[in-house]
Amino acid sequence: MTTTREWKVDLVLTEDDGTTRACAKLxxxxxxxxxxxxxxxxxxxxxVPRIGDELAAARAMRSVARQLMREAxxxxxAVGAGPGGPPGPGYGWPYTTP
Known part of the structure; x- marks a missing residue:
């Protein structure tokens, strides 16, 4: 059975006097x-405002990703598959760097 979920990311950028701030909400x-x-x-x-937007947005989304990984x-x-639990059947997907 296929299940589909949709999670939305809201990203707001503000720029003031050479500083760009981003807030990402998942x-x-x-x-x-x-x-x-x-x-x-x-x-x-x-x-170049676009560069500031890209950097601030990437940093905000990286923060969201770190928090989401901590939750995972x-x-x-909690189900015994973490580093402190007993060896299990291999839940989840391995993390690899590109």
Whole structure:
């Protein structure tokens, strides 16, 4: 049986005097995870707002991803599949770096 879930990410960017701030909110079935990120334009750099947006947004989403991974780790441990639990049947997917 196939199950489909849809989680939405709301990302708000604000820029003020060379500083870009991002707030990312992931709405899941169980609640909301919020992450924040900032980017600062150095005075000697060319001001390209898009770069600040990209950096701040990526940092906010990375914060959300870290929090979501901590929740997944906690849930795995609760069913005995975490690092502190007994060897199990191998729940979840292994984490690999690209």
């Amino acid at each position: 709405a899941t079935d169980d609640g909301t995870i919020t992450g924040y990120g900032t980017a600062h334009c150095s005075p000697q750099d060319v001001d 780790d906690s849930d795995l441990e």
